[in-house]
Amino acid sequence: MFLQFCIVKESKQRPGDPVGSALDIVGDKWSLMIIWNMIMHGKHTYNELLKSNEGIATNILASRLAKLEAAGLLTKETHPDSKAKILYRLTHKGIDLLPALVELMLWAHAYLPIHSAGDAYTKLLKQNKEAFVKRIVEDLKNK
Amino acid sequence: MFLQFCIVKESKQRPGDPVGSALDIVGDKWSLMIIWNMIMHGKHTYNELLKSNEGIATNILASRLAKLEAAGLLTKETHPDSKAKILYRLTHKGIDLLPALVELMLWAHAYLPIHSAGDAYTKLLKQNKEAFVKRIVEDLKNK
């Protein structure tokens, strides 16, 4: 059996464990939600993120943004429209979490009671996952 | 631009947001680690999981196992070897998180300092992700 080959006996785990290391950065309730909303809903400012991540506290959002910036997943820039605003932009490192997020989304669609399964981009995604992800990632990186 | 088409303005978020709903279940530090260790390291009992998830507290492991069972991601069975043991087994719902976990792993390999990138199954995975995931999922489900 294939799995037998894969099972690593007595591995020492983190560090050295990629999934554990990834979860050290985004293994909480809000980090992935923030990144998801930045990618798929085009949110780029503090107040936009506050509204789109329903239920997040202001201090938590601030601390998550700082943590994600420190981890190199996003950057803070002055907003072109106004000096009062700050524009949060994902780095390539942040954008490249999209494949994982898309898989999470598909899992949710398969197993969780989701109402809004019928929108256009969900259909596109299910038709051709690879192409969908590639296209969005490229769009975001070419900016 | 493609993204423009995808951005949903003024969405009401959770519930109705698949990623948010998924993170309500596995959006913490330990749940995905537990599932990952069950799938890729063949851990199936409380003590095995305690050792493989380095640093998890006993009460947290117990509560996560209960939560994941309640959410239908795994089941508790009496272990064939001994009545003293309990065998935790992933359901299809749990197994199907593997694609998301694999994407997280690949992301970590791309951006995080991981030592053990050279093992055989990591190479196989990078060569053919789809086939790799499919094979493991099928192995696990045919039990």
Add this chain to the structure above:
DNA sequence: AAAAACAACTTGCAAATAACAAGTTAATAT
């Protein structure tokens, strides 16, 4: 030009959650 409003936070505190150490119960091994 002054006042109100907005944007991005910070601060203080109560409540919830997690980590740590120790103890409990049932089953097996010696």
Add this chain to the structure above:
DNA sequence: ATATTAACTTGTTATTTGCAAGTTGTTTTT
């Protein structure tokens, strides 16, 4: 019969989160 293993549970303490309110700098309104 005794010791050990397995799977927890139960305090207790430390950390994190959630909530309300306040702060600072920048625009917008009057």
